[in-house]
Amino acid sequence: MKRINEETQMSREELDTGLDAIWGAMKSCIDRGLSQDGIMPGGLKVRRRARQLHDKLQEQWQQNRPNPLLANDWLSIYAMAVNEENAAGGRVEIGRA
Template identity: 75%
Template structure:
């Protein structure tokens, strides 16, 4: 998961294919990091950080990169983005908390009706 996010945050340019879709995760990430370097870390930007991590995963998925979660390719970035954010920002993050999060996500997924 980490490698997929890292690559998605570094790759710039367009997506493969004829639609000429531009990758956006790198430029958004660069702007967020600039604010952070200038000590302007706004707690209201938490959703922006989560979104850019998820966007990085989804761009890697759409670009033919490694898919880190399945079977919901469209929502493949949600779990990795949440874990990355949690490991990157709170100072008291623990592996036990990540396990609890993954078990909770699995329990929710198991209880979703099959359609």
């Protein structure tokens, strides 16, 4: 329903191009958040945690450890990476296609 509504304002190709651009920015934000560690900028001395937790989750994945909440764990790590990137003043994409 949302796609049909958006296509009243733009062509399918324009919508797909816009969505691809948003996804690219979102993925870049996640990747930056997962690649950083240490203390975030500013005076609060808040430690980044997303990379460390991502590495632990990746290790569990490679060892085939059963985890019934695996999908939720990955989503939480991605959300944390974006949150840390936002707090550090990085680019966070929330725009409309």
